[in-house]
Amino acid sequence: MKVAYVFAVANASTFKLAGMVLPQLEAGNHGAEVVGMMFFDDNILCLRAGDPVGERLAKVARERNILLMVCDQCALRRGYAEGPEHACGTGAVKAKGLVDGVVAGCFPQLYEALSGNPPDQVVTL
Numbered sequence: 001m002k003v004a005y006v007f008a009v010a011n012a013s014t015f016k017l018a019g020m021v022l023p024q025l026e027a028g029n030h031g032a033e034v035v036g037m038m039f040f041d042d043n044i045l046c047l048r049a050g051d052p053v054g055e056r057l058a059k060v061a062r063e064r065n066i067l068l069m070v071c072d073q074c075a076l077r078r079g080y081a082e083g084p085e086h087a088c089g090t091g092a093v094k095a096k097g098l099v100d101g102v103v104a105g106c107f108p109q110l111y112e113a114l115s116g117n118p119p120d121q122v123v124t125l
Helices: 012-027 041-047 052-064 072-078 107-114
Strands: 002-007 033-039 067-071 102-105 121-124
Touching (some): 002 012, 033 041, 033 107, 041 052, 067 107, 072 102, 102 107
16 A cells, blocks of 8 residues: 655654654555655654754655655745745745755645655545
């Protein structure tokens, strides 16, 4: 089964991702193929360049071809993207200051990025 994760709840990336999902992915016993992860609000902060969780996740994502996407507006508001302020979902916002491989976008970009390898399930944490 292929899954995509949406990190939307406060502290989902610091507890559920860092404490459960990521260690399982690293150990190879997660039980599902992860095809993508979308980060909202302060959950994007674990993806800052140099953050230990973000760096570990970036390594796993590279090895397993996992999409890492941050909400374009969430990243802009926190200084981790650049682009037009009112460009939500246009694809005009670019991630910056985050671990390698992270892209910024909204639902249109998420759907497009996952269309070639769609998940069977989407899990919101």
